[in-house]
Amino acid sequence: MYFIGDKMKQQLYNAMVELEEEKVITLVKKALENGEDPYSILEVCRKAMSEVGDRFERGEYFLNELVIAGEIFKTVSEILNPELKKYGKRERELGRMVIGTVEGDVHDIGKNIARTMLEAHGFIVYDLGVDVPPEKFVEAVKKYNPEIVGMSCLITSAWTSIEETVKKLEKEKLRDKVRIILGGAMVNERIAEKVGADAWTNDAKKGVDICKSFVGAE
Ligand code: B12
Structure with a gap:
């Protein structure tokens, strides 16, 4: 398990690892409302996905859990995408x-x-x-x-x-x-x-x- 100092991020990480979709969505929205940087929210979820992968590798999770984790992450991405877009400064075509x-x-x-x-x-x-x-x-x-x-x-x-x-x-x-x-x-x-x-x-x-x-x- 990965340890994150921040209490809300730790809750989000745990909820993601345990595949608790509703809790994940609530926490992501709450973090955004609190002005949390969208990319750091994404990073917490990515680290949780890595733990999901490790559980799969250890035989504690199965393909079904990988699929569910993927679905939850997709929902998280949909919530974060508009915020991530604001993040960049599209001043000109690079x-x-x-x-x-x-x-x-x-x-x-x-x-x-x-x-x-x-x-x-x-x-x-x-x-x-x-x-x-x-x-x-x-x-x-x-x-x-x-x-x-x-x-x-x-x-x-x-x-x-x-x-x-x-x-x-x-x-x-x-x-x-x-x-x-x-x-x-x-x-x-x-x-x-x-x-x-x-x-x-x-x-x-x-x-x-x-x-x-x-x-x-x-
Ligand atoms: C969700 C998931 C799935 C989902 C994917 C859903 C989807 N639409 O993508 C499903 C269920 C389909 C799946 C299937 C499989 N999976 Co899978 N899966 C995962 C899991 C848990 C998370 C992946 C993820 O989305 N991470 C979150 C994203 C945000 O992170 P990311 O991809 O690293 O991307 C970030 C950066 O890398 C970067 N980035 C990514 N791409 C690019 C490209 C460019 C150009 C740039 C600049 C940046 C960049 O940007 C992102 C944000 O920072 C990983 C575990 C892990 N450690 O990642 C296993 C994992 C990748 N899967 C694994 C396996 C084995 C499989 C299967 C073979 C299982 C099976 N028996 O069928 C199949 C593969 C089928 C296939 N042919 O591809 C293994 C691979 C092990 C290995 N050494 O090869 C892993 C590592 C799990 C594990 N530890 O065993 N999986």
């Missing part, structure tokens, strides 16, 4: 970006949050959805000519798809035209180095800063 969850992976909650935040900060984001094959990334790069490609990945078995996608971009001589950022709970330095990605993150806020630096907009 650049174009193609984003998608790689082939073999259907997790999209984090990708959708990253998209919302990137758009809020002024990026035009072309979202290819989930389970996106390498060819589709390549097609989209040809079609939209983006400065950045973002690949979301939450299962380690899908790392090969990241690798394949980078290889296909190289083969089509597109690799040098884009910066590549990996995101999602299951990406790290190891995979980023292995495929030669320009950056990786498990945190959408950091992701926005990295993407801004890619287009010279720090």
Whole structure:
């Protein structure tokens, strides 16, 4: 269990881990009313999702619980989205970006949050959805000519798809035209180095800063 100093956040974390949907919604709304930073509310829920995942791994939760956790988080995202949008300062168009969850992976909650935040900060984001094959990334790069490609990945078995996608971009001589950022709970330095990605993150806020630096907009 993760320990958070703040009492309300601790309650929210516990409610999320225990999959108490109504309590989660009430606490999220209350936190917003109290002027809590929407991203810090999101972070509490993300950490709780990690604990849900650990329980699944330990055999204490089953697929059903993962599904329920996903549904609850989606509701939380819907409540927080308008607030997250206000958070960014969309003063001008910063650049174009193609984003998608790689082939073999259907997790999209984090990708959708990253998209919302990137758009809020002024990026035009072309979202290819989930389970996106390498060819589709390549097609989209040809079609939209983006400065950045973002690949979301939450299962380690899908790392090969990241690798394949980078290889296909190289083969089509597109690799040098884009910066590549990996995101999602299951990406790290190891995979980023292995495929030669320009950056990786498990945190959408950091992701926005990295993407801004890619287009010279720090
Ligand atoms: C909810 C959930 C599900 C839901 C997903 C619903 C949905 N629509 O997304 C469902 C039930 C469908 C699901 C299915 C499965 N899941 Co699942 N799931 C999770 C869980 C609990 C939470 C994921 C989540 O939404 N987190 C919250 C979001 C906000 O966090 P996030 O994705 O990291 O995103 C943040 C950042 O990373 C970043 N970000 C994300 N993407 C991007 C992209 C870019 C470009 C940028 C800049 C930033 C960025 O922004 C977000 C905000 O900061 C995780 C546990 C965990 N540790 O994450 C397991 C987990 C990912 N699942 C796991 C598994 C095993 C599965 C299944 C294989 C289970 C099964 N037996 O069928 C299937 C996979 C099916 C498939 N082919 O993809 C494992 C993976 C283990 C591994 N090492 O590979 C995990 C880690 C659980 C565990 N500990 O065992 N799952």
